[in-house]
Amino acid sequence: GAGVSQTPSNKVTEKGKYVELRCDPISGHTALYWYRQSLGQGPEFLIYFQGTGAADDSGLPNDRFFAVRPEGSVSTLKIQRTERGDSAVYLCASSLTALEPTQYFGPGTRLTVL
Amino acid sequence: AQKITQTQPGMFVQEKEAVTLDCTYDTSDPSYGLFWYKQPSSGEMIFLIYQGSYDQQNATEGRYSLNFQKARKSANLVISASQLGDSAMYFCAMREGQGGSEKLVFGKGMKLTVNP
Numbered sequence: 001g002a003g004v005s006q007t008p009s010n011k012v013t014e015k016g017k018y019v020e021l022r023c024d025p026i027s028g029h030t031a032l033y034w035y036r037q038s039l040g041q042g043p044e045f046l047i048y049f050q051g052t053g054a055a056d057d058s059g060l061p062n063d064r065f066f067a068v069r070p071e072g073s074v075s076t077l078k079i080q081r082t083e084r085g086d087s088a089v090y091l092c093a094s095s096l097t098a099l100e101p102t103q104y105f106g107p108g109t110r111l112t113v114l
Numbered sequence: 115a116q117k118i119t120q121t122q123p124g125m126f127v128q129e130k131e132a133v134t135l136d137c138t139y140d141t142s143d144p145s146y147g148l149f150w151y152k153q154p155s156s157g158e159m160i161f162l163i164y165q166g167s168y169d170q171q172n173a174t175e176g177r178y179s180l181n182f183q184k185a186r187k188s189a190n191l192v193i194s195a196s197q198l199g200d201s202a203m204y205f206c207a208m209r210e211g212q213g214g215s216e217k218l219v220f221g222k223g224m225k226l227t228v229n230p
Contacts, residue, residue: 042205098216107156
């Protein structure tokens with residue numbers, strides 16, 4: 001079956017603009033995760049959804065970052081007033097349930113803020 | 115303190131040889147899980163292998179095995195019979211506890227290059 005998909009694959013924006021990054025998890029997976037990976041680093045956790053609700057948003061760096069998952073499937077990560085330091089690869093992962101250990105990752109969205 | 119430590123920034127191995135990638139971890143939670151992911155130049159994180167803290171046997175998945183030494187808090191990945199396609203970044207990760215947040219904490223990764 002289809003894996004986790006993310007759109008767009010690349011996004012270039014200007015400082016101060018608003019961006020939305022989309023994640024479509026594996027069908028039937030109830031848990032969804034967002035991570036951010038800066039150059040030369042491992043992914044860092046941002047937020048985790050179980051169903052429609054954000055179960056843990058402790059990794060969001062500040063209130064410019066927000067994510068939603070209104071119907072318990074597709075999720076959108078929203079970044080307001082982008083800064084150059086937001087440039088990174090944003091990775092989405094899903095797992096069958098929150099108790100299922102293995103998270104399956106999408107290809108990521110490379111965000112570049114000029 | 116870092117929860118996941120990968121000290122080898124890069125390794126080179128000859129095709130068909132075995133290679134061990136090091137990972138140490140730090141947690142006070144008795145229940146945790148350890149993971150290895152592969153990230154080729156295309157960028158996608160590919161799940162390789164999982165070890166639960168209560169698992170009695172070391173995990174194996176094809177050419178991958180996890181050398182889990184609980185007392186030493188190490189979870190080294192062993193790749194047998196390296197292939198050219200194994201060249202990639204490798205990340206060790208940990209999930210603590212059961213229930214609640216299921217986030218993964220990743221190490222900085224290490225680059226493996228397999229030479230023909």
